[in-house]
Amino acid sequence: MADLLTALQTRTRSEVDRAEDHLVPVETQESEEPVLAIKSPEDALQALKSKPDYATLSRALRRLNRTVHHNEEFNIKKPGPKATQIIFTLINEIVPDYWETLSGEGGQERSLLVRCLSSVAGIGAITSRLRLLLTLLKDSQKPAQVTVVSKTQPVEILLNVLETVLAKEDFITAIWHDIDGCSLTSSQKSLQWKEFGSLVASGKVLSIASEANITLGDLDLSIKEWSWVGDGRQYAAWLGRCMQHAMKAVKNDDVEGQKALSQFLSRVLTLGYTDQLVQAAFSDLLNGDTRPLQTCKTLMSRLSAHEQKTFLYSIIRILSNQHLPTEGLFQDSRREGQSQAIGGVVALVRAIIGDVPTLHDDLVEWLVGLSANAVGQVHNAHRAVIAALSSIPEQVTKALQKGLTLFGDKLYIKHTPTLHQEGWTPVNAQVLLMLAGYASRADKLFLIHLSRSSIYLNAVSNRLAASSQRARFLGMLVGTAFSELVDPKDKRMTFSTDEMDNSDGNWYRSLTTVNDSLGLIEDLKPAFAPPTNPSAQLSKSVSSNKSARSKKQAQSTSKIISIEEIADISESEAEDLPMYEKPDSDPDDEDEDPTIVQRSRPTAPVYIRDLIAGLRDDEDFDRHKLALSTAANLIRRKAAFGTEVSDNNEELASILVGLGEKWPLENFQQMRLQGMIAVLIAEPLKMGQWFSRTFYNGDYSMGQRASVLTVLGLGARELAGLGKEDAALTGANATREDSFPSKRLPDRLHRVYALEAAPMDAISSQLEKTMIQPMAAEAADKFSGPNALKVRTFSSRMAVEKKRQKPIPNALAKVVADGFFFPLTGRWRIHLQSHGENSTHTSPFLLSHLLKTLSLILHASGTSTLSLPQMTSEYWDLLLSLRPRGTDPAVLEALLFAFLTLLDINETDQRRLAEQHAKELLETQEWVDSVFEKIGGGSEEGERIRMLAAGVLVRCREVVQKYQRMLMGDLVDFM
Template identity: 40%
Template sequence: MDDFLTPVSTIRIADKEAEPEPSLASSQAKFSATNQVKFVPTSAEDALEILKQQPSYDELVSALRFLSRHTLENDIPSIKLPSPISAQLVQVLVSEIVTNHWVLLKEDAGDSKNSGFKLLLYCLSSITGINAILVRLRALIQEYKSETEGPGKLKRPDIHLNLETLLDLLENLLKGDGWLLEAWQTAKASTGLDGATSTARMRPRVQEILSLFGGGRIVSLAAEAEGIVKANKTAKDDNYEISVADAQQYTMWLGRNIVTWQLSDVALENAKFGSDLFSKGLKLGHGDALIKHVLSELVLKKGANPSRFGLLLGNLPSTEQRKVLFSILKLFSSKYLDRLGHCDTEDSKPLVAAVAGALEAIIGESNNLKDYLVEWLTSSSGAGLGEGVGIRRAVLAVVSQNRDGVVTVLEKSLGQFGDQLYIKHSPMLQQEAHAEVLLLSAGYVHRLSPIKLTLMMRTSVWLTAISNRLAAPHQKARLLGMWVGEALSNLVDKGDKRLNFDTEKEFEDMAIWYRGLTQVADEVGTTEALFESPPTAFSKKKTASLKAEKAAQAAPRRPAQPPQTGFIIEELSDEEGPEEDDLVPYAKPDSDEEDSDDDPTLIRRDKPKAPVYIRDLIRYLRDTDNYDLQKLALTTAPTLIRRKAEYGTEVKEHADELAGLLIGLSDKFEMEDFDDLRLQGMMALMAAQPKIMGPWFAKTFFDGDYSISQRASVLIVLGLASRELAGFETSTYTTAAAFPSKTLPERVEKLYLPQNTSLYQPPSSSTLKPLPPNALDGIAHSITDNFLAPMAAEAADAATGPDALKLSTFTSRLDNPEKVRRITKAKPRIRSIPNTTAGLLSSSFFTPLISRFQAALHSSSSKTRGIIFNPYLLSLYLKTLALIIHASGPSTLSLPQMTAELWRLLLNTSVRAQAVGDLQLTQAILFGFMALLDVNEDRMRDLCQEMGRELIEAKDWVAGVFGNLRGGDEGGEEERMKMLAAGVLVRLGEGIERWQLVLVGDLIGF
């Protein structure tokens, strides 16, 4: 029978009579005063024995103090050094002591180094301690999973409590920025000092440090344990978070430790350790954030030594060096040089020289890094797509230090600039960047060796490049060829031999700017300019106003005129009746809702006033904890931004800051119409500054750190703003934002305008109502109905319509066949809009969006590819491009180029692969083809001549989609998509059949 009874625990009872249990503070005071403990360790074995025997708190503190006091200086191995006895000690501390005494230890946490909490952390702050905690976490996680998967409830309901304790311990252990340096020094101290033997013994311990901190095991186990703890937490503890379980916060901790390592003297002799750890940290999923932090601390900080970062970069593998260097260039551009824009004046040279100096210090004498700079400038997807010209100027300033390097850049750029396939298939934003590189490098070569540039312009490469550019089908490609030809000819040729293409006045400013790039000569300077915060426009205005005030105060004042004295006597007439008859009483004021409360203490008299200036609006939006300010800012923003658009420069100066606040704003107070008001504010910015905000929103969509819903709002704003600028829609806020001087009195307005028609609302346009979440879908459905209506009419007129057009359900939704016939006779056509607006939509909306997407397709960043291949975002992105090109209309000069780029994007293998099994994305691709066919209705011959292969490929794909759709659900999504596919298929078939002779030459061998 005795075998059935198993003791759970053993309690030691003192011989003396039981006394009341003293408090923790009194026991600590007694221990510190008398230092009398029953078991005092004299060796590591004694300490281990004490820890195994369920010690009291005083005995525990005594053992921890003994273990933390003995180091190598005492000729006794430290608990931090790997040894059998230290492994046993750490195991006991993690599995038993922490579990039983953690609460008391946390209460004992103080500033004193001799507190039990600090002593415990010291004993466990080693590779052995971290490994022991991770092993214990893994065991508890496995036990939790096995018990929850089996029948019945948990056998040990305290597992999540133990996991929480271990996570708290791990969180406290990993505090500090010197962990890696201390771990390396501990590993070095344990190997001895015997040269080669020391190196051989050091290698496995260094690998252990690298695998532990750079392998992601800490984050994965901590995140899994945190999930279990959260699942067993109550509702009151929903905010429970552990920074070690967050990959981004752990990456930042690793970056701070790498910085501490690089700044130490040890890093100079053991540079590969820091580089290896940095390389592993780049693979944790937040490589850009790690690069940004390390670069900011080692380069972009006052008094920093950039050569330390070059040392870190030089020991990386070649592929990692290239990736990090390109990320650095992007960071320099976004943080310092993008604000320069198209600026090559003297004011921008100090900043460009500072960035060039930082790059020069980072690269040093590394030939590989210099070759990567040349590759970045000349690769088909490089040169900073979408970035300002400043970063290209800074890189060329570094490359120009070597004559051979800048000549190589010029030769490769010239050959690429004239390549026919490059001209036909590369995004225009990419071609513009490479044209800037070509002109800048030509200027450097002309200054270094004029004869070299002269000889290059006498070769067939130069003549072929200009000829191919002038023969390009796209207008912007031809213009680039003209501008480059004129700029280089001005450097080499003289007199009448200089090329002059007489650029149109519309593009004269851009032509002058491109020709001026050959005269830009940047130098490699110091990094001091990077530490100076650039003055904003507001601060400049403030400085100017202060100067004006001082000047006004210094100016002599005019003597004040004395007030008039005497009385003014005026005779009043009484002919019109008594005086009191002329007194008109005031109307009774409307009741105030706030005054209707019976309790006067509840009436608010501190209501905020509506913002009058853009800076006040920004201040309201920043105050995310004030409901009144947030509500007032959102309701006022659309009207205020539109009102300030053409009056002053407030909107232009604060546009990017205001847009960032509106995109990142969250519905903290669950306001009514929050999403609609936020989108209307963003649309007001787009309508006010389309040239600035179009590229800014496109860049933010791909590069910004936003959620899927916030990125979707960016696309919705771009699509709706393009239609508003084109005149298809009119916002209700436009009339409200108009000044009174711009409107007629109500009685006069009735004489000139029809009833219920506003001066700013054309009868042919619609009015933007409150925006639903699927605002673009509604517009897409409307355009689709207009596209299918003529074909539906033909199907209704014919006794037996085409079998491919199953449009009976569509025609039945119309009123009657007569209405269908009227639609056929008066077919809705896309309105011709001015070329200026169409060109704006092309250059500021369409080109930045599609160019950045094509660059993202070739990107190796998992984050970027995750954004562009999200099914919802990808379908919304394609619809946005289709709406922009539809809003541009058939009068757009760059319509051939826009059509070719969007058509090839819709046929992209990766895009079509994502559409397999996804109806929403498939419908977006079909809508893109429909918009292209609708806009290019009068250009079908040119389409067949220029893009014959693409038309045939699109027809085959649409036919396959149509065959795989079942349909049958009247009014359903699949039935509607089948109608759309049929309409696209019929329109493609008609065009190909009509112009099939044009296709014969292009399709030989297809």
């Protein structure tokens, strides 16, 4: 037997020990997420598409900005397929996720993102995306699954991005330098500049921003301050400031730059806000600075004849409004200050028109043309234009002949308004008299010849033969004034009328003596010119950029931006100092102890996965608090697009419901409640059923279950369009801090339960007053006397329409039955059968909270809900089954409120109640009648219950009295 066992190998103990030494322990390292290296534009694009975190986004933006100045093959601002993909990704993925975070704390990264979008392709991408979002926003066929706030937020974000990109006044200059600096052919540069002009100057950006302003204003009435990009006047003024900066930057020998600027000006003149544009672009020239004059004339020479005329007329209007005083009709306007201003205007107009014949003709057309350009301008404006034209005698004679022809035309006399002929702004007659004076001093023989011609004779004759007294008076004035200039004293034409001898006639005849002299353009400088301090100009530029920010950052009513003390720096010293951007402020630098400065501060989550991680991280206080405070806003914003919220909705809801207050955070319950409401609003049908299951199942406390009911009630009202009324209830004022101390729980429990019950109690109390007040008013009206003795007041139709509220779209009606109401009522019976009468859900606190929630959901669904009959039947049976629990005051009050809501919401269809619910109606009336008799008054609680019972009885008796015959059979059986 021993031979059967053969030893294969023999080893000693020492050998075994040495073999164990062959097992060498290996050090283990915690696996860290690899850092994505961004060394090329392809890496940056891949990083941007992969939902980057904050650090990765910062590195990608820095890499993209380095391509602009380092002469690389790729340039983010150079048109191409790769740059287009990157810009598309930035607009569609990065901006919706990160813009609010960057606006709040990422100043430098925000500037990097804006630089990447400050190009022709960037502006085009923003405009296209904004147009698409507006189309989706206005699509009425799409069901409203999210609130108006979450639907409009992407549009508001893009408007804010557009404002920030366009905020700087060197925008046009930077775009031209980027186009000119790219390695493109001349034709490609021209196409890029034309595309830029089509977007910015031709009104595409303005039109889409205006449409966004109107759409947002219609959907959200709380938006009072619209985007300046959509305001034509502000947008044109911004374009003018940008053009002024570009004109200063373009050198005199830069032919391509001047040509591009003139093309841009030609497009901008078609925008429709010419005066605002010209006043901002040529403000220095209009205020007496002669340095931009040559640039202005060069730009005008490249414009078409029609555009030159538009530009010239705008200059005249601005000069008239800005420098020429508005004098009365008969006041002496020959004071020294006025003549100096008129002389400055004459000098500037002469300098602009120069030796261009078309501009001379335009001045004649402005004075005596049928287009009525001179109507509405002050008298001194006509004096200045005529003085500017007086240096060209042939144009004066031409204007005089044309004016006389128009003055004596019969159709013109009969049909043209008196305002154009004379009026309080003197136009035709006054211009003729002043032109006659200049013509007489320049060439009296011509005026004598003209006074003997048929043009003059027909003009005066037709005027004297007119039926209008004012027309005849003007004819007498012109005839007398011309006769005084060309005829001897004994042969002058005279009219012995009172009108010709009063101050009116004397003033008109004195117009032939007006002779304004040529002044200097420098005379237009204001008396108190602002100091030309570079620091002051820089401060002004910074404040203007601040004022262009989004309306979301202007929450306070105060308009004070900043108060700065600017040191006096000489111009020579300021020129040597380079300008740097202001660094981001770091409040942690102010700490006295540098060892407690926290540099690695958490950033707000921009993805749902980051939000979930932050809510679960109860060890990092700052990260957890930041995630909880931004949860509601992030969920609502993400619910408008993408599948992040829908993929993680149940996990989010589970975390928020079971979230405990490890640290004493301020407004912890409010932030948690707002987050749960946002989760519910994102997918009402699915999450309504989930919250209903959670209320009955799961290991949750009473406070957490009460918060679930609060979420269902407030979420249902928000879907019904009543969210603005309940917004304050989820804030700090929801708790009743002003209640008597003996009626409050201990502080430790009060913080948990007070918020859960307060919103529902406040809404139910408000609805009680709303439902009972009409009944009380009707009862008071019956006891106030016969109707024949009452005085009724009638409101106008406009007043009635003004008070009438606009219909609110009710998205709750589509999902209320399957998503909210039936899951709560159906699971109540199942839970009661499974756990008996002594379960947690039958406690007075939760039971009263459940009844109020169901009542609020039923009321918010509206009277037109298709499932209202079925909900009424099931809810009535549930309420009648809970009558034995009415011994507790809280449950009794909730029961009476539920009955009152049930009858009020069915008020428009009382016949159906009498036909289908006769037995329930009579049982309710009998039970409430007994409650009204048992409950005594005297206390606040008793009076409240009696008031509710009285309201229910009134509603029941209305139906019973109205349909008494129909109810007679059921009444016999009931008795």
